[in-house]
Amino acid sequence: xxxxxxxxxxxxxxxxxxxxxxxxxxxxxxxxxxxxxxxxxxxxxxxxxxxxxxxxxxxxxxxxxxxxxxxxxxxxxxxxxxxxxxxxxxxxxxxxxxxxxxxxxxxxxxxxxxxxxxxxxxxxxxxxxxxxxxxxxxxxxxxxxxxxxxxxxxxxxxxxxxxxxxxxxxxxxxxxxxxxxxxxxxxxxxxxxxxxxxxxxxxxxxxxxxxxxxxxxxxxxxxxxxxxxxxxxxxxxxxxxxxxxxxxxxxxxxxxxxxxxxxxxxxxxxxxxxxxxxxxxxxxxxxxxxxxxxxxxxxxxxxxxxxxxxxxxxxxxxxxxxxxxxxxxxxxxxxxxxxxxxxxxxxxxxxxxxxxxxxxxxxxxxxxxxxxxxxxxxxxxxxxxxxxxxxxxxxxxxxxxxxxxxxxxxxxxxxxxxxxxxxxxxxxxxxxxxxxxxxxx
Amino acid sequence: xxxxxxxxxxxxxxxxxxxxxxxxxxxxxxxxxxxxxxxxxxxxxxxxxxxxxxxxxxxxxxxxxxxxxxxxxxxxxxxxxxxxxxxxxxxxxxxxxxxxxxxxxxxxxxxxxxxxxxxxxxxxxxxxxxxxxxxxxxxxxxxxxxxxxxxxxxxxxxxxxxxxxxxxxxxxxxxxxxxxxxxxxxxxxxxxxxxxxxxxxxxxxxxxxxxxxxxxxxxxxxxxxxxxxxxxxxxxxxxxxxxxxxxxxxxxxxxxxxxxxxxxxxxxxxxxxxxxxxxxxxxxxxxxxxxxxxxxxxxxxxxxxxxxxxxxxxxxxxxxxxxxxxxxxxxxxxxxxxxxxxxxxxxxxxxxxxxxxxxxxxxxxxxxxxxxxxxxxxxxxxxxxxxxxxxxxxxxxxxxxxxxxxxxxxxxxxxxxxxxxxxxxxxxxxxxxxxxxxxxx
Numbered sequence: 091x092x093x094x095x096x097x098x099x100x101x102x103x104x105x106x107x108x109x110x111x112x113x114x115x116x117x118x119x120x121x122x123x124x125x126x127x128x129x130x131x132x133x134x135x136x137x138x139x140x141x142x143x144x145x146x147x148x149x150x151x152x153x154x155x156x157x158x159x160x161x162x163x164x165x166x167x168x169x170x171x172x173x174x175x176x177x178x179x180x181x182x183x184x185x186x187x188x189x190x191x192x193x194x195x196x197x198x199x200x201x202x203x204x205x206x207x208x209x210x211x212x213x214x215x216x217x218x219x220x221x222x223x224x225x226x227x228x229x230x231x232x233x234x235x236x237x238x239x240x241x242x243x244x245x246x247x248x249x250x251x252x253x254x255x256x257x258x259x260x261x262x263x264x265x266x267x268x269x270x271x272x273x274x275x276x277x278x279x280x281x282x283x284x285x286x287x288x289x290x291x292x293x294x295x296x297x298x299x300x301x302x303x304x305x306x307x308x309x310x311x312x313x314x315x316x317x318x319x320x321x322x323x324x325x326x327x328x329x330x331x332x333x334x335x336x337x338x339x340x341x342x343x344x345x346x347x348x349x350x351x352x353x354x355x356x357x358x359x360x361x362x363x364x365x366x367x368x369x370x371x372x373x374x375x376x377x378x379x380x381x382x383x384x385x386x387x388x389x390x391x392x393x394x395x396x397x398x399x400x401x402x403x404x405x406x407x408x409x410x411x412x413x414x415x416x417x418x419x420x421x422x423x424x425x426x427x428x429x430x431x432x433x434x435x436x437x438x439x440x441x442x443x444x445x446x447x448x449x450x451x452x453x454x455x456x457x458x459x460x461x462x463x464x465x466x467x468x469x470x471x472x473x474x475x476x477x478x479x480x481x482x483x484x485x486x487x488x489x490x491x492x493x494x495x496x497x498x499x500x501x502x503x504x505x506x507x508x509x510x511x512x513x514x515x516x517x518x519x520x521x522x523x524x525x526x527x528x529x530x531x
Numbered sequence: 532x533x534x535x536x537x538x539x540x541x542x543x544x545x546x547x548x549x550x551x552x553x554x555x556x557x558x559x560x561x562x563x564x565x566x567x568x569x570x571x572x573x574x575x576x577x578x579x580x581x582x583x584x585x586x587x588x589x590x591x592x593x594x595x596x597x598x599x600x601x602x603x604x605x606x607x608x609x610x611x612x613x614x615x616x617x618x619x620x621x622x623x624x625x626x627x628x629x630x631x632x633x634x635x636x637x638x639x640x641x642x643x644x645x646x647x648x649x650x651x652x653x654x655x656x657x658x659x660x661x662x663x664x665x666x667x668x669x670x671x672x673x674x675x676x677x678x679x680x681x682x683x684x685x686x687x688x689x690x691x692x693x694x695x696x697x698x699x700x701x702x703x704x705x706x707x708x709x710x711x712x713x714x715x716x717x718x719x720x721x722x723x724x725x726x727x728x729x730x731x732x733x734x735x736x737x738x739x740x741x742x743x744x745x746x747x748x749x750x751x752x753x754x755x756x757x758x759x760x761x762x763x764x765x766x767x768x769x770x771x772x773x774x775x776x777x778x779x780x781x782x783x784x785x786x787x788x789x790x791x792x793x794x795x796x797x798x799x800x801x802x803x804x805x806x807x808x809x810x811x812x813x814x815x816x817x818x819x820x821x822x823x824x825x826x827x828x829x830x831x832x833x834x835x836x837x838x839x840x841x842x843x844x845x846x847x848x849x850x851x852x853x854x855x856x857x858x859x860x861x862x863x864x865x866x867x868x869x870x871x872x873x874x875x876x877x878x879x880x881x882x883x884x885x886x887x888x889x890x891x892x893x894x895x896x897x898x899x900x901x902x903x904x905x906x907x908x909x910x911x912x913x914x915x916x917x918x919x920x921x922x923x924x925x926x927x928x929x930x931x932x933x934x935x936x937x938x939x940x941x942x943x944x945x946x947x948x949x950x951x952x953x954x955x956x957x958x959x960x961x962x963x964x965x966x967x968x969x970x971x972x
Contacts, residue, residue, distance in 0.1 A: 162770065162773060163770060163771075163772065163773035164605060164607075164769075164770030165770070166605075166607065166768050166769070166770040166771055167768075167770050167771040167772055167773070187738070187768065188738075188765075229836070233781075233782070233783040233828070233832050234779070234783035234836075234847055234848070235779055235780075235781055235782075235783045237779065237783065237848065238772045238773070238779070239767070239771050239772045240771060240772065240773070242768070242771050295768060295771065296767060296768045296771035296772075297628065297629075297765035297766070297767075297768070297900070297902075298765075298766075298767055298771075298778075298779060298781075298900070299771065301781065301900075301902055301913075302783075305828070305832070305911075309832070317905055317909075319905075320904050320905050321904065322902060322903075322904060324629075324738040324739075325738070325739075326680070326737060326738075326739055327607050327608075327628065327683070327736060327737045327738070327768055328605075328607070329603065329604060329605030329606070329607040329608050329770075330604075330607055330608040330680050330681060330683050330736065330737035330739075330740065331604065331608060331679045331680045331681065331737075332603060332604035332608070332679070332681070337739075338675070338676055338678065338679070338739060339676075340674075340676055340739075340742065341674070341676075342674040342675035342676045342678065342743075387674070387746070391674050391746070391750070395670070395675075406675055407675070407678065459738070459739070459742075461738075461742055461763060462763075462903065462904075463761050463762065463763060463903075464758055464760075464761050468758075470746075472742075
C-alpha cells in the first residue's frame with residue numbers, strides 16, 4: 091500500500107471542499123465518470139440558469155410546468171465531497187440535510203482477514219458512490235434509488251468500536267482513547283442501540299441518495315457483519331434559510347455557535363490525532379462520541395421563551411448570549427445585571443458547557459436532529475443524534491459531559507438514550523481502504 | 532362567511548403555483564408580513580446570486596467559508612404555496628422533500644362546536660405558517676424551529692374521516708364516498724395506524740419547517756383532539772436531480788409517469804368534486820386514500836434488474852415501457868416480442884394498473900417514501916406513504932386496487948400495513964376555515 095503521509099498534501103481535501111460540478115468541470119476530479127450518474131450535459135453551470143423553477147410560467151399551468159419540465163441541478167445536487175483525502179470526509183463539513191448512523195457487529199467467526207475485506211468493499215463502494223471511483227457501485231449492491239441524482243454532498247465515514255479489536259485479535263492495537271466512557275448519573279442508555287464493532291456515518295443533502303448509500307453499505311457487509319442499530323436524522327436543507335449556517339435544533343435554539351472553526355489555530359490539534367500520535371494507524375483520525383439525546387419537547391415547549399432563554403443562556407430569536415451582543419459575541423460569564431443577578435445564570439447551558447468551565451476542552455459537534463414519530467409515552471420521540479469529534483475523548487466530550495450532567499439546567503429536558511465511542515482512522519488515497527494501516531500494518 | 536364560489540376565480544391558486552419570493556415581491560401575496568420570517572432584505576432575487584455556496588473560495592478554508600458566510604436563500608427556501616384558494620394546497624403540487632401524515636381522534640365529549648373551533652385554529656395556524664396570514668402563529672404554539680427559514684413550499688391540508696361524522700352529530704352530512712374501503716385479501720392492516728376522525732397532511736422542502744408545522748398543529752389541537760397515528764416521509768430534494776421531476780421510489784423505480792396531469796382535459800373531473808357535487812360542502816374537494824405500503828426490499832433487491840423490469844413492465848434505468856420508447860411513450864400492451872411473448876407481461880404492474888385495464892379509473896398519486904429504520908423482522912421498515920386523490924374512491928383507488936391485489940406481480944413485494952380514507956374539502960378564502968361549510972352550513 092502507498093504510505094499515507096507521502097500523498098497527504100496532494101490529497102488534502104480541505105482545499106477542495108464544497109467543490110461543485112461546475113468547478114469540477116474545470117479540472118478537479120468530478121463525478122461524470124460514474125455510470126450511475128446520468129447528468130452529463132445537464133449538470134454543472136446549468137444549475138444557476140435554471141434556478142427559478144417554473145418561475146417563467148407563473149400564470150396558468152405552473153404546476154404542470156414544474157412537473158414536466160426538466161428541472162435544473164442546483165448546488166444541492168451538484169456539490170461534491172471527495173472520499174479520498176488526508177482525513178475521512180464527513181467530519182469537518184457541515185452536517186448534511188439527511189443522515190444515517192449505523193453500527194454493525196461482526197458475525198461469529200469473522201476474523202481480521204474478513205474484516206479487512208469488508209473495509210475494502212465498503213471503501214470501494216463509498217469511493218464510487220461519492221463520485222470519485224471507477225468502476226461504479228457493483229450492480230448487485232445498487233438498488234438505483236440514487237439514479238439521476240447528483241452527488242448531493244454524500245459522505246460515508248467509517249469507525250471502529252472497542253469490541254472490534256478483541257474479535258479480530260487486534261487488542262494490542264486498540265487505542266487507549268477507546269476506554270469505555272464513564273457512567274454519567276443522568277444516562278438512561280439502551281445497550282441494544284449503543285456501541286458496536288463498526289460504525290458508519292452517512293450524510294447527503296438528498297434523502298434518496300442517503301438511503302441508497304445506507305443500503306449499499308448494508309449489502310456490502312455480506313455475511314461478515316450485521317446491523318446492530320441504525321438511526322436516521324436530518325438538518326436544514328441548504329438554501330432553506332438565508333441565515334448564517336448555524337442551525338436550529340428541535341428545541342428551536344440556534345445550536346453550534348461556539349463550535350471550533352477549521353480556521354482556528356488549534357483546530358487540528360483539538361480534533362485530529364497528530365501524525366506522531368498513538369497508535370500510529372490513527373494518525374489523521376479522530377474519535378467520535380455518538381449520543382442519541384432525546385429532547386423532552388412537551389416539557390420544554392411548556393416553558394415561556396424567557397425561561398427557555400435562561401436555561402440556555404442565549405436569546406432564542408438570534409442566539410445572542412444574554413450578556414449582550416449578537417450570536418457570535420463572546421459570552422461574558424461575569425456580567426451582572428442592574429438587579430445584581432448574573433446575566434447568564436449559574437446553571438445556564440452555555441456557562442457549564444463553556445470551554446473556560448472545562449479547562450479548555452473542545453469538541454466539534456456535527457449533529458443531526460431525529461424524529462421517529464410518537465414515543466410509547468405519547469410524546470415526540472425526537473431530539474439530537476449528537477456526534478462529537480475530538481482528538482481525545484478524555485479531553486473533549488468526557489469532561490464537558492461530566493460538568494453538564496446534573497449541573498446544566500438544560501439536562502432536565504434531555505435524556506441520553508444511547509451512546510457509542512468509535513475510533514475513526516485518517517483518510518485514504520487511491521487504491522487504499524479505510525483502516526488498512528490497522529488491519530494490514 | 533363569504534361564499535366560496537364568489538371569490539374562487541380571484542383566489543385560484545393554480546395561477547400562482549410555484550410563486551417564489553422574487554415574484555411575490557412584484558405584487559403577489561408574499562410571506563414578508565409574517566413576523567417569524569426574518570428574511571427581509573435577503574430573500575428574493577438574492578437566491579440566484581448566491582447559488583454557488585462557497586464556490587468563490589475553493590482554495591483553502593472553504594469549509595469555514597461555507598459555515599460562516601451568510602448562505603443564500605434559494606428556491607428551495609423561497610418557494611411559496613398559498614394556503615388560500617379554490618382548492619386546498621398540498622394536493623396537486625409535487626410532493627415536497629419532507630412530509631408528515633398525522634391522524635387525530637376527537638376527545639370524548641368534543642362536539643361540533645369544539646370541532647369547528649379546532650378547524651378554525653388549525654386553518655389560522657396553517658395560513659400563518661405558509662406565509663399568507665396575519666398575525667403569525669401564536670407564540671404558545673411556536674417552538675421557533677422554523678425561524679430564519681423561508682416558506683419552503685410548506686402546505687398543510689385537512690381532511691375528515693368517516694368516524695368524525697358520528698362523533699359530531701353530522702352523520703346526515705357524511706359523503707357516500709366515505710363508505711369503508713372494501714377488504715382487500717392481500718391487506719395486513721394495523722388498525723392503530725389506520726383511519727382516524729381527522730387527517731392532516733404536512734409537506735415542506737425543509738425538514739425543520741415541516742417539523743415545526745407538525746408541532747404547531749399538535750399544540751393547536753389543545754384538548755379537543757389527540758394524535759391517533761403519525762408517519763414521516765420524504766422525497767427528492769428539489770435540485771438534487773436534473774431529470775424531469777418524476778421521482779424514484781425506494782425500489783429504485785421511476786414512479787408516477789402515468790399520473791394524470793393538471794393540464795389533462797378531464798383532470799378536474801377525475802380528481803375534484805364538482806361545484807354541483809354531493810354533498811355540497813365537498814364542492815372543490817377531493818378524497819384521499821392513504822396507504823402505508825411496506826416494500827419488501829430485501830426480497831426485491833434480490834431479483835436481477837431484468838426480473839424487476841418484468842415485474843414492473845418498465846425499464847429501471849429510464850422508466851421506458853418494455854414495449855419501447857421513452858418514459859413518456861404510451862405503453863403498447865398488445866406488443867408481441869419476436870419469440871411470441873408479450874413485451875409487457877400479463878401480470879406486469881403497469882398492465883394491471885393501466886386505466887385501460889380499469890374502465891378508465893384515474894387517481895392522482897402524491898406519495899412520500901418512508902424509512903423508519905430496521906423492522907422487527909430485521910429488514911428495512913421502508914416503503915411508500917401512498918396518498919391517492921380522486922373525486923370518487925369507487926371510481927379511483929378501489930377498482931385499481933381490486934385489480935392489483937393478487938393479479939399484480941408487484942404485490943408479492945408489497946404489504947399494505949395501514950389504510951385511511953378522508954374527505955378533504957375545498958379551499959378557503961380570507962377569514963374562512965377548512966370545513967366551515969360542513970360545520971356551520
